[in-house]
Amino acid sequence: MVRALLALFLLVMPHLAFAADLSLRPVKVADGVYAVIGALEGQTYENDGLNANLGFVIGGDGVLVINTGPSTRVATALHRAIRAVTDKPVKWVVNTNSQNHYWLGNAYFQRQGAQLYAHKEAVRLMRELGTGQLEDNRNRLKERAAGTTLVFPSNEVDKAHRIDLGDWAAELRHFAPAHTAGDLVVWLPSAGVLFSGDIIYVDRMLAVIPISSTTGWIEAFDAAISLSPKVIVPGHGKLTDIAKAKRETRDYLVLLRESARKAVDNLADLNDFVNKLDQSKFKHLANFEELARRNANMTYVEMMKEAF
Template sequence: MIAAALTVLATTAQAEDAPDKYPGSVLYSAPVEVAPGIYSAIGATQPPTYENAGHNNNLSFIVTSDGVAVVNGGASWKLAEALHAEIRKITDQPVRLVINENGQGHSMLGNSYWAAQGVPSLAHEDAARAFLDSEGPGGLESLRSYARENAEGTSIVEPAETFSDRKDIQMGDTRIEVLHLGPAHSPGDTQVWLPDSKVLIAGDIAFSERMPPIFQGTCTPCWIETFETKLEPLDPRIIVPGHGAPTDLETVRHATVGYLTDLRAKIAEHLDNGGDLSQAYYVDQSQWSWMDTFEELATKNAGVVFSEMEFE
């Protein structure tokens, strides 16, 4: 039954022919129920554009008997406002908390809307620091450039609360574990684990349909280790990745650990053969060309991993 439901969700999320699958809203797509009481508005798996209004990550929420917890503030005031309108269609419960999955603009810039509604936000301390230092100002500038009028109202608002390793929340009869499993995609990567339903809102530690971006400063062996030693033992039934349709552990393991391991092996071979950076960009990644954003990220990723591995 779970597999069938995930297939339906994946089919819905992969209908990429239309630039916007929810023209009645600034959201790229309407929220879908991933599991009882757990919803996600699945963003585009392409880069942020005017057409998708920056909704290119997943905006999730958990409806409990004593309020709603939102996962990701959204890339803008208007996206957060649109998500709030969808929540109100589903429940009369008030939004009590916003959890930011990392320090990037599309996770935190919408905090400005939520703060204006009196809703506090929670982030890992490293994510909050990255947002205030660079990701927030850079993200806001980028948002204003591509989103134009859809950037109106958005400002930089720091999270109201931070945590270091984990934050356990009891909201009504629902247990919510906010986790920092370890170093992965970006500083302060945060996972939201719902142990009773075994659903993991994984954020950017897990990718499925979209190629994982690798940043300067990303530790790829650390990412692999965190995934294998901390995420996999949770044994989630359903994973909501940071980008793309809800899916299962095997799928995100292949697209995340499989990709990172393969790219590191290709770069290691390149280094062993005396290859330099200019050639490293073109190591063979063709087996991953099915992933969205392959054209934008593959060569960049190879260059970053070369620089990381050159002196390992």
């Protein structure tokens, strides 16, 4: 009998685990401002693909959501977390870039009646890459991707846009192509809080990807920092300040660029450069092993394009 019950339990248990609701624990950043800090490692089934930061801001007229996660499941969990703090409706959503973990939860919030915003280049990339992103996510998240569909933001932002939340405002800004072509930050001047999107990474190694521009990235970083935020919610990593953001994002980008520039000027071989570049100053950051060499490679290729 006991054995039969155990067998039944083992049969049912995985399904119970799948059905279990995802519960997110937002951290309070300032009055009315919350962030959900994602995992530092890559996207996995276990972490629900939630390896980037989300947030929400409560205004007099409604709630602004910053990034919707990689699935309807994560978006639904985010909404549950919002409801635990306020019963105001979610009226606005901003996707800080076109990467899957920032916008594939859009369909859920559109159904709640929210207006969706992203940079115009981000919307272009979403249209270009969305189908592939959705397919990758279905492979990775299996049944946890259920119900996830593509919904593109209909409000395209160019340089700046202001959203009036009722008693205060959120400013959306685009400075330059950086981690992607369409990075936006969300600046809350009256709270001194900056949601930097992927212009700032801390605690983990940033990723230079084929569509990144390290030139624009440093320019965007400096422009974002010139707002003098008291608290930064980075794209990846815990809440941070300007000093740590400089050490873990800007200093690293400068190392990559200066050494890649030298290598290209000296006609150094790509593999030699990647193998010999000393990145040990950043070894404490998560994902160092996976990303250090790839970042050097990407930056070299970018410097090559700039030089010729």
